[in-house]
Amino acid sequence: MTTLRLRPEGPADADPVRRVLAGAFARAGVPVPPEVGLVDELRDSDAWIPELAMVAEYGGEVVGYALLTRVRVDPGQFPALALGPVAVAPHRQRIGLGVSVVQAALEAATELGERLVVVLGDPAYYRRFGFDRADRMGLSSPWSGLGEPWQALVLPPTLSGEVGVPRGEVVFPPPWSRV
Structure with missing residues (x-):
């Protein structure tokens, strides 16, 4: 029986994570999707929280990824998190790995005492985790x-x-401005 293991990303996971991101976000005419560079840049920034970079390992292979990084809400510099990118290797999509790795990341954030997560994505997908329109919460x-x-x-x-x-403007770290 193949087992699913959800855990924080380790140093040896950088290349497998790049492969998952490249496969999941592949687009015609784009040799390296911008999401690959985003994660590399976030790893080297103050926004990186090692416990909140989650991988899904299925049968010993890294096949899923969900990243939460630090953002701030102004005024007041209230600490919050941004979810993304979230990716599953194409050959392992549609079997619940994305849901599992996102849930693991959100649970880890809760355990660390985090209070707020923002995301830009499909409302039908993220609603299952409890996400709602950010503008209704006074976030821009x-x-x-x-x-x-x-x-x-x-x-x-x-x-x-x-x-x-x-309530206020969510300020993202510089790597996000290049996506």
């Missing part, structure tokens, strides 16, 4: 004009207590 970003795909999720509070969620 360079992608706000896209409407429903700009989403946010308030994570459950940890034992340390409830902390309010801010």
Whole structure:
């Protein structure tokens, strides 16, 4: 029986993660999808949180990826997270690995006491995790004009207590401006 293992990305996973991203985001005429470079740049930035870069290993092969990195909400520089990219190798898609790796990343974020996650993606997909339109929560970003795909999720509070969620502009680290 093939087993699924969900875990934080380790140093030896960089190349397998690049292959997963390249396969999942492959587009005609684009030799290397921008998502590959985004993850490489985020790894070398202050936005990187090693515990929140999750891989899905299926049968010993890295086949899925979900990344949460630091963003801030202004005013006040409230810490939040951005989800993305999320990818599954083409030969392992449509069997629930994407859902599993995203759920693992969100659970890890909750355990770390994080409160807010934003994502730009398919509302039908991300709704299953509890995401809703970010503009309804008073959050804006360079992608706000896209409407429903700009989403946010308030994570459950940890034992340390409830902390309010801010309203304002979500500020992404520089690597995101090149995607």
